[in-house]
Amino acid sequence: MPQAPIEVHSWPTPNGHKVHIMLEECGLPWRVHPVNIGKGKQFEPGFLAISPNNKIPAIVDPQGPDGQPISLFESGAILVYLAGKTGRFLPEGDRARYQVLQWLMFQMGGVGPMLGQAHHFRLYAPEKIPYAIDRYTNEAKRLYGVIDRQLGRTPWIAGDDYSIADIAIFPWLRSWQNQGIVLTDYPHLKKWFDTIAARPAVQRAVQVMADLRKPLTDDKSRDILFGKTQYQKR
Template structure:
């Protein structure tokens, strides 16, 4: 059994989708533990034991590579672990594998951080800072353009086959409106997005904990996520 500590955010959805795409079923092969990041659950000692950076998601697999339990944090590492464990969604040949991995790193180093900043300054920041809004909105548009160009000549981000690269990117694009994106500017990416969204395993993955998340309007939750609480020594 794999215990998944998560919340319905893009990084959480990555792992939920991956588990379902690998044929691992919620309630049979894995179970979910809600980590309400607005309430500060990510700072609890028991969660920090498995995720020292106080970020979701994290997993504990009771049957690790050597038959012993293993805990992992960082969504990209978890995707790679699950691909290795199940033999799915990551090509075997070096050439095809590294083609996928470069796009996984593109998500982890670019899409996630930059779109996250776009969300913050466009939606959540207490002050509307024009410079920051323009900077991260323009960077979001640039990244969408990179992906659109790639998908004009490739059916999937990592190449000919659906892979962990697609799973990593997709949840981040579900909030395209909050990022200042017009799909009309990215037709190839939009076609890809719709194909991924239609996959049954993806639909099951994004439904996990979906009812638990509410609009971030509570001042205490905002302080927990963005204020001094985030920076306390633990």
């Protein structure tokens, strides 16, 4: 019986790209449903039913672990789920598995939030706040340094094999220029970055909905993402 496509509610952002890459790498059938976060589509009831935190991405797999549909939000949880479903990119042995999971948590708890703040204060904040720009730019440089040192010891972020940790971190580094980073300052990281960027599955994945994403230049979009719309009681 053919696998029904996984329904992917997403947008072409780093967190969306994580899941797009994983699906392409695993060769799973999937169908994308654009959630235009600049127009507030993440607040619609249908999306909130599967992503109560109103963040992309979220998935619905018609054939979940028990053969019944399952919906999931949070990109890290989705990566772990897809790794379990396919047996790929997350080792079975406990020691290697926890090596991968710790670097996945490093991305979820550090790389994503901190680089997201760097993007916000460097590009989107309505006023330039030097303290915030310096704080998050310096934190971005620190995180890049952590990754570079790790990649000086191992070919992939969690060891000898490409894993969901690499898939999670890579999309966040694609905007290195906006984060105040000079990529050549991190030679091990740059080699790793270029290797992942050349993978056919990654190249396909980052083009998904790429033509739909526009720069956030209007006040309405900024309000939806960063202003009172984001914080309304629902």
